[in-house]
Amino acid sequence: MNPSVGRRSLGLHGANRAIWPAVWFALLMLCVWGFPHADGVLRSLEPDANQVVYQRASLASLLLQHLFVVSVAAVVTIVGGVLAAIAVTREGGRDFLPMVAQVASLGQTFPPVAVLALAVPALGFGTLPIIVALVLYGMLPIVRNTLGGLQDVDKDIKSAAIAMGMTPWQVLRQVELPLAAPVILAGIRTSVTINISTAAIGATVGARNLGDPIIAGIVNGNMAYIVQGALTIALLALTVDSLFERFQERLRSRLYTS
Amino acid sequence: MIELAHVTKRFGDVAAVDDISLRIAKGKFCALVGTSGCGKSTTLRMINRLIAHSDGDIILDGQPIDAYDPVKLRRRIGYVIQHTGLFPHWTVARNIGLVPRLLKWSAADVQAKVEELMKLLGLPVDEFAAKYPHQLSGGQAQRVGVARALAADPDILLMDEPFGALDPITREKLQDELSRLQARMHKTVVFVTHDMDEALRLADHLVVMREGRIVQQGSPLALLQQPNDPFVESLLGGLERGLKQAALTRIKDHMSPMGPTLPAQSRIPAAFSLRQGLSMMLRDHTDRLTVVDQHDVPVGELTLRKIVKEAQPEQGKVRES
Ligand SMILES: Nc1ncnc2c1ncn2[C@@H]1O[C@H](COP(=O)(O)OP(=O)(O)O)[C@@H](O)[C@H]1O
Ligand SMILES: [Mg+2]
Numbered sequence: 001m002n003p004s005v006g007r008r009s010l011g012l013h014g015a016n017r018a019i020w021p022a023v024w025f026a027l028l029m030l031c032v033w034g035f036p037h038a039d040g041v042l043r044s045l046e047p048d049a050n051q052v053v054y055q056r057a058s059l060a061s062l063l064l065q066h067l068f069v070v071s072v073a074a075v076v077t078i079v080g081g082v083l084a085a086i087a088v089t090r091e092g093g094r095d096f097l098p099m100v101a102q103v104a105s106l107g108q109t110f111p112p113v114a115v116l117a118l119a120v121p122a123l124g125f126g127t128l129p130i131i132v133a134l135v136l137y138g139m140l141p142i143v144r145n146t147l148g149g150l151q152d153v154d155k156d157i158k159s160a161a162i163a164m165g166m167t168p169w170q171v172l173r174q175v176e177l178p179l180a181a182p183v184i185l186a187g188i189r190t191s192v193t194i195n196i197s198t199a200a201i202g203a204t205v206g207a208r209n210l211g212d213p214i215i216a217g218i219v220n221g222n223m224a225y226i227v228q229g230a231l232t233i234a235l236l237a238l239t240v241d242s243l244f245e246r247f248q249e250r251l252r253s254r255l256y257t258s
Numbered sequence: 259m260i261e262l263a264h265v266t267k268r269f270g271d272v273a274a275v276d277d278i279s280l281r282i283a284k285g286k287f288c289a290l291v292g293t294s295g296c297g298k299s300t301t302l303r304m305i306n307r308l309i310a311h312s313d314g315d316i317i318l319d320g321q322p323i324d325a326y327d328p329v330k331l332r333r334r335i336g337y338v339i340q341h342t343g344l345f346p347h348w349t350v351a352r353n354i355g356l357v358p359r360l361l362k363w364s365a366a367d368v369q370a371k372v373e374e375l376m377k378l379l380g381l382p383v384d385e386f387a388a389k390y391p392h393q394l395s396g397g398q399a400q401r402v403g404v405a406r407a408l409a410a411d412p413d414i415l416l417m418d419e420p421f422g423a424l425d426p427i428t429r430e431k432l433q434d435e436l437s438r439l440q441a442r443m444h445k446t447v448v449f450v451t452h453d454m455d456e457a458l459r460l461a462d463h464l465v466v467m468r469e470g471r472i473v474q475q476g477s478p479l480a481l482l483q484q485p486n487d488p489f490v491e492s493l494l495g496g497l498e499r500g501l502k503q504a505a506l507t508r509i510k511d512h513m514s515p516m517g518p519t520l521p522a523q524s525r526i527p528a529a530f531s532l533r534q535g536l537s538m539m540l541r542d543h544t545d546r547l548t549v550v551d552q553h554d555v556p557v558g559e560l561t562l563r564k565i566v567k568e569a570q571p572e573q574g575k576v577r578e579s
Binding site (some may be wrong): 154156157159160161162163164165166167170174175178179255 | 306308329330331332333335337339340341342343344345346347356357360406
């Protein structure tokens with residue numbers, strides 16, 4: 001059975017969906033501001049630890065750091081990935097298409113931890129190595145979807161656009177990109193959502209972010225720390241993912257109604 | 259005027275179009291006919307420089323097409339294809355107004371032109387202007403495709419199997435409308451089809467292609483009367499050729515004056531074809547029809563003898579001499 005049909009009949013479709021980003025965001029804020037005061041709840045996870053509330057940094061500041069790292073990586077990945085995919089689908093760049101596709105795949109097969117290990121000697125500890133790792137890791141979904149989206153534009157439509165006397169730039173701007181936009185956006189969504197979780201490993205090389213409580217929890221055997229970091233990351237990922245979903249819906253409906 | 263002189267297009271080592279020469283006078287309707295893969299679309303796409311020809315010259319209004327800027331060239335050549343190539347994310351009105359907008363017409367001029375064309379092609383503005391291509395039937399989408407091609411008043415129109423995907427009834431309707439439009443607008447049209455009947459109905463000049471070469475070209479009647487090759491003859495329908503020829507011949511050009519005998523019962527308008535006359539004779543079991551004008555006034559008569567003679571002018575001539 002088509003799952004969307006079932007969901008619609010349950011009334012979770014359409015307008016109700018619009019509240020999900022708000023729901024996840026509210027829960028995220030509850031974690032960030034609530035955990036420091038949830039000593040009792042957290043202690044039930046680790047009755048013997050002398051500290052259960054993570055206090056080396058506030059969750060709010062870690063959240064901002066986390067968002068910063070992921071955003072910088074996302075901007076670089078989106079600009080780089082989309083531009084590269086556009087370039088190799090143009091007349092002059094076609095020869096590089098297999099190469100770009102392969103490099104992007106390689107970026108994802110290479111584990112981010114290994115990238116970190118290789119990047120630290122060159123770039124030092126801190127935020128930069130994790131941004132590099134995220135860019136490499138997040139490149140594939142964006143490149144692959146942009147390539148796919150552009151290549152899937154009906155060749156009759158492209159041919160008609162050229163035959164009508166559109167310049168290559170007009171064909172790209174007015175025909176190819178709008179038609180590929182939903183697929184490209186889906187790639188960006190995957191990339192960013194994955195990287196919100198992946199960014200946590202940055203804590204191992206001294207980047208301050210929501211990975212800190214998790215690493216500290218592993219090192220000290222403190223489950224309460226892990227829960228604070230993991231739950232906050234998960235809710236951040238859900239918030240951003242549901243925002244993307246809303247955005248995709250808006251794009252889809254705009255494509256055929258304006 | 260469009261002239262192709264010894265034009266060849268090679269893809270790798272294979273010549274898709276092989277040394278073809280062809281001249282299409284201004285305002286004439288030229289049909290390229292042939293089985294699938296014989297190089298018709300390739301020929302068309304060389305004319306608006308969607309692909310570059312490998313050899314020979316393509317001359318447009320006295321100048322080789324390579325002398326034109328390709329983008330400007332394409333904006334003055336209308337182009338219609340089978341699956342319309344309409345932009346699915348644009349409304350009908352926006353699709354039709356594309357080339358005028360590219361040419362930087364004012365918004366008011368674009369809108370006026372779009373509405374004029376929609377009326378001309380039987381697409382009520384209120385109903386269709388805001389629709390999207392996926393909301394149209396095949397016939398409606400094809401009308402939009404034709405309107406888009408005509409929007410900037412190009413004097414040349416290239417059409418690549420525009421009605422190929424339509425059901426026979428819609429196809430015939432659009433063929434009639436295209437005939438009517440052409441009688442009014444006198445575009446220079448190059449029309450690609452694999453349907454010989456369509457070509458015979460529409461064309462002033464018919465070009466039969468096979469494996470990248472032109473096998474024969476001439477007026478539809480000339481080809482019907484003298485196919486110079488078994489392939490052309492089979493395309494023309496073999497035994498059906500006589501009927502096709504009769505379909506292209508108007509009764510008014512071949513009727514006899516009213517005879518002294520009583521007028522025949524069956525009446526047929528003078529504007530109909532010999533084929534329709536023949537069909538009426540078969541239906542009414544008669545060998546004589548009364549030909550009438552548009553007011554149903556008898557103006558002559560048509561006999562089976564006459565049709566048989568007209569349909570085979572060569573033999574007729576032999577017998578007379
Ligand atoms: N871009 C291309 N690359 C290679 N071969 C092509 C290309 N376009 C057409 N051909 C070949 O050229 C021949 C003629 O094609 P086409 O002009 O499309 O035929 P038609 O329109 O008469 O069906 C076919 O054999 C086709 O496979
Ligand atoms: Mg073709």
